[in-house]
Amino acid sequence: MKILALVKHVPDATGDREFADDGTVDREGADGLLSELDEYAVEQSLQIRENSDDDVEIVALTVGPDDAADAIKKALQMGADAGIHINDEAIHGSDALATSKILAAAVQKAGADLVVCGMASTDGNMGVVPAMLAERLGWPAATFGHTVSLEGQSVTIKRDGDTAAQTVQANLPAVVSVTDQSGEARYPSMKGVIAAKKKPVDEWTLDDLGVDTAGIGLEGAATKVTDTTPRPPKQAGTIVTDEDGSGANALVEFLSTNKFI
Amino acid sequence: MSQVLVVVDIHDGHVTKPSLELLTLARRIGEPAAVVFGEAAGVAETLGKYGAARVLEANDPAIDEFLVGPKVDVLTQLVEAESPAAVLLPTGLDNKEVAGRLAVRLDSGLITEAVNIEEGAATVQSVFAGNWTVSAQVTRGVPVITTKPNTVAPEEAPAAGAVEQVSVSIADTSKGAKVVASEEKQASGRPELPEAAIVVSGGRGTGGNFEPVEALADALGAAVGASRAAVDSGWYPHAYQVGQTGKTVSPQLYIANGISGAIQHRAGMQTSKAIVVVNKDPEAPLFELADLGVVGDLHTVLPAVTEQVKAKKG
Ligand SMILES: Cc1cc2nc3c(=O)[nH]c(=O)nc-3n(C[C@H](O)[C@H](O)[C@H](O)COP(=O)(O)OP(=O)(O)OC[C@H]3O[C@@H](n4cnc5c(N)ncnc54)[C@H](O)[C@@H]3O)c2cc1C
Ligand SMILES: Nc1ncnc2c1ncn2[C@@H]1O[C@H](COP(=O)(O)O)[C@@H](O)[C@H]1O
Numbered sequence: 213m214k215i216l217a218l219v220k221h222v223p224d225a226t227g228d229r230e231f232a233d234d235g236t237v238d239r240e241g242a243d244g245l246l247s248e249l250d251e252y253a254v255e256q257s258l259q260i261r262e263n264s265d266d267d268v269e270i271v272a273l274t275v276g277p278d279d280a281a282d283a284i285k286k287a288l289q290m291g292a293d294a295g296i297h298i299n300d301e302a303i304h305g306s307d308a309l310a311t312s313k314i315l316a317a318a319v320q321k322a323g324a325d326l327v328v329c330g331m332a333s334t335d336g337n338m339g340v341v342p343a344m345l346a347e348r349l350g351w352p353a354a355t356f357g358h359t360v361s362l363e364g365q366s367v368t369i370k371r372d373g374d375t376a377a378q379t380v381q382a383n384l385p386a387v388v389s390v391t392d393q394s395g396e397a398r399y400p401s402m403k404g405v406i407a408a409k410k411k412p413v414d415e416w417t418l419d420d421l422g423v424d425t426a427g428i429g430l431e432g433a434a435t436k437v438t439d440t441t442p443r444p445p446k447q448a449g450t451i452v453t454d455e456d457g458s459g460a461n462a463l464v465e466f467l468s469t470n471k472f473i
Numbered sequence: 474m475s476q477v478l479v480v481v482d483i484h485d486g487h488v489t490k491p492s493l494e495l496l497t498l499a500r501r502i503g504e505p506a507a508v509v510f511g512e513a514a515g516v517a518e519t520l521g522k523y524g525a526a527r528v529l530e531a532n533d534p535a536i537d538e539f540l541v542g543p544k545v546d547v548l549t550q551l552v553e554a555e556s557p558a559a560v561l562l563p564t565g566l567d568n569k570e571v572a573g574r575l576a577v578r579l580d581s582g583l584i585t586e587a588v589n590i591e592e593g594a595a596t597v598q599s600v601f602a603g604n605w606t607v608s609a610q611v612t613r614g615v616p617v618i619t620t621k622p623n624t625v626a627p628e629e630a631p632a633a634g635a636v637e638q639v640s641v642s643i644a645d646t647s648k649g650a651k652v653v654a655s656e657e658k659q660a661s662g663r664p665e666l667p668e669a670a671i672v673v674s675g676g677r678g679t680g681g682n683f684e685p686v687e688a689l690a691d692a693l694g695a696a697v698g699a700s701r702a703a704v705d706s707g708w709y710p711h712a713y714q715v716g717q718t719g720k721t722v723s724p725q726l727y728i729a730n731g732i733s734g735a736i737q738h739r740a741g742m743q744t745s746k747a748i749v750v751v752n753k754d755p756e757a758p759l760f761e762l763a764d765l766g767v768v769g770d771l772h773t774v775l776p777a778v779t780e781q782v783k784a785k786k787g
Contacts, residue, residue: 225717225736229601249718308583309576337600337717337740338585339566340573343541347574352649354540356566358711368653372564372711375484379654380540388650392701392718393711427580427613432581434613438595441606446762449748453755454769460777463749464785466765467778470747472671472693472726473785 213268216296216324217257218315218342219250219287222335229335234430235437236305237335239277246283250328251397254287256360256390257328258398264285269293271322275303275314281413284405288408289400295413297382298324302418305430308336308372312344317423318416319349326367329389342389358393475503475558478529478551480544480571481520481562483511485660488519491563493627496523498590500630503558503757508550510536510544513636521634523627531639535648537655541567542647546572547639552579559594559616572617578751581614586621586721588744594618602717602736603743622667623723658712666696666713671726672742674698674715678731678752678771681708685775686730692782696721698742700732716741730771734759737740751775 223229223242232236254272261268272287274280275298284295298318319327325359331337339356346353357369357380368381368389383390400408416423426432452462467473477499481492491505499505506527507520513530520528535543548560548571560575562568564586576583594616598607611618621685627647667670673695675686683697690697699709701716715722717740727745732738734750734757742748743762750763751771760766767774 225602227603231605231607235607273637307582308573312573312577313710326545331718333718335601338569340569340583340585343570344573344577347545347577350646353570354650357572371566371746373655374482374567376655376657378540378652380650381653382650401494418630434580434611435584435609437607437609439606439608443604443606443743449760449764449766451760451763451766451768452754454767454774457777459751459767459769460776460781461780462765463751463767463774464781466749467507467782470726473782 213264213266214324215257215260215268215270216319216327217254217270217272217287217292218327218329219254219272219274219283220247220333221245221274221276221283222247222333225334233438234305235440236430239279244279245335245462246280246286247330249332249334249392251290251326252390252392252394253330254290254292255397256394258291260360260362269455271296273315273318273322274298275311275318277304284413285408286400287318288411289404290398291404294411297413297415298421299415300417302425302429305435306428306435307435308340308344309434310362310428310432312341312348312429314418314421314423315341315345316348319345321377321421326362326386327387329387331389331391342387346387348431349387351385351387353387354380354382360388360390360394363424474781476506476555477503478508478548478555478557478560479505479525480508480562480568482565483509483516486515488516490627491620491622493523494518494622494624495563497562497625498620499561500524501590501592502594506555508548509738510547514746517634521628521632524630524632525634528631528634528636529639530636531641531701533641533643535643537597538652538750539648540650540652540688541570541574542649543562543573543643545578546643546647547641549578550641551639557615559618561590562619563623564619569619572619576617579614579617579618582611584609584611584618585614586622588621589620589624590620592673602740612734613620618763621723628728660737661697662692664694666698666720667722669696669722669724671728672698672702672722672724673716673728673730674732675703675709675730676732677701677702677706679703679708681706682772683709685772689728689775690781692779692786700738729759732759733757
């Protein structure tokens with residue numbers, strides 16, 4: 213049984229995130245890390261292995277520039293067995309359509325019974341790549357799970373859906389995505405950090421994938437960013453320190469001045 | 474005029490507000506044709522009132538039995554038949570995925586979480602926790618766009634709202650993810666979080682007691698929200714979480730109580746029109762966003778506010 217955990221390297225959300233001149237996310241000016249939401253994907257993959265009687269191999273897969281190797285490294289430290297890094301100049305500026313196309317080719321080349329994704333990348337925050345990948349592979353997708361369980365050739369997730377709490381079942385091979393409600397991701401142990409150094413990481417280019425490159429890269433993108441503007445700094449508001457009800461009075465006055473009551 | 478396919482969400486027999494907003498936005502691009510998954514009879518009148526010339530009813534049991542796939546089949550067939558100028562969907566877990574899969578099938582550009590749509594299907598998005606505004610345009614295929622709630626005020630524009638049955642054929646491969654159990658969420662009796670004009674929310678500073686937060690919300694007719702710290706502590710259900718991994722809200726007024734203001738929380742509320750912050754720590758970062766900040770204990774401030782609000786409202 214082989215699990216591919218899909219991990220993305222993203223600019224740190226707690227730092228300043230910017231756009232480059234070409235309208236793409238600035239990945240060079242910012243400190244990057246494994247998207248926190250993809251740690252949950254690695255964690256759930258590890259738990260599936262721990263709860264399984266079969267041999268389970270976990271491979272962390274990323275599409276991204278040189279720095280994205282750090283995302284793989286973190287996944288290996290957490291306990292994944294191997295990594296695959298798809299890295300090619302031509303990928304820069306790819307949109308979700310292209311990313312899903314590259315990932316689909318990589319999944320096909322690597323082979324997998326189950327692909328585990330995060331719920332969304334913390335930079336693009338689209339939350340669509342797992343479904344788009346599944347569409348390309350012709351596989352079912354059980355997404356936004358807060359609980360994942362595997363039984364034989366079937367995977368079941370529980371999700372907090374739009375209007376209902378749902379249980380969703382799909383037969384393997386399948387794509388699942390997991391939320392930050394799925395249980396805290398473990399920290400790498402000292403042993404894990406040392407072991408990670410010896411784990412194999414394959415680097416593949418688009419050529420290696422043999423993928424048709426139409427639509428890949430900034431030129432091929434089906435969407436075009438025409439403008440990016442930073443939010444103007446917020447005007448400093450009024451700050452009241454509550455003493456003998458002055459805080460409540462100020463709040464009530466604010467509500468009536470602004471016609472909320 | 475060209476057609477614009479607008480997927481509308483029906484909840485408890487009513488068209489959701491974000492769906493009505495979308496009909497308003499759609500008119501900037503072309504003539505809205507509303508797509509209803511399920512029974513359309515009860516909602517056709519409303520849809521017509523807000524500008525839907527046609528109401529395309531796709532009613533098939535597979536739509537509820539399987540995640541996403543059947544809806545994608547319906548929309549693919551509709552796009553082929555109608556050659557619309559765009560396909561618009563209100564955001565949501567399922568709609569985003571419907572949009573993603575549809576974009577793959579059509580090899581069309583996809584834009585998610587737009588906060589505005591202009592003529593020619595140009596979009597505006599608010600990204601990086603609301604710190605940047607991005608304008609974008611689909612350059613290939615039929616634009617597929619999802620929008621956040623509270624984009625525009627829905628405007629009435631009476632149209633026929635004529636119901637047409639869509640005959641759907643759903644492929645076996647679209648029935649891969651089976652919904653084996655489904656339990657409707659309990660209504661809170663308060664306004665829906667993403668649609669509410671006022672949101673009163675509580676964080677770790679509530680210490681687990683949401684009573685003062687709920688009481689103020691009820692006095693104001695507001696929705697209740699929670700930070701992830703409050704949700705993770707089991708104090709409030711996840712469905713009410715505001716932030717990056719919860720709901721995005723953009724109300725007229727957001728009142729945050731005992732919430733420090735982490736970037737992931739801001740991501741869900743930064744675009745609120747007015748922001749009030751109650752926190753006993755004057756250094757709490759959320760004060761940076763406050764139009765009014767009250768440094769104080771929420772357990773004394775909120776009940777006093779609630780009492781005065783009730784007195785004023787009589
Ligand atoms: C990938 C990722 C996704 C995340 N998604 C979200 C998300 O969607 N939503 C979200 O909210 N967070 C999210 N978080 C978590 C976020 O980083 C913060 O940890 C969280 O928002 C903190 O919640 P809080 O402000 O309630 O708690 P704290 O940061 O602990 O703040 C509590 C505040 O309450 C104040 N306080 C205490 N007692 C009182 C009192 N009696 N009266 C008044 N004030 C008082 C304190 O001064 C403090 O400022 C996410 C984190 C990650 C890594
Ligand atoms: N470049 C990438 N490399 C590997 N996985 C990715 C990449 N982009 C997205 N993913 C996966 O898809 C999920 C959703 O991403 P998104 O749709 O971009 O929000 C992420 O949590 C990852 O698991």
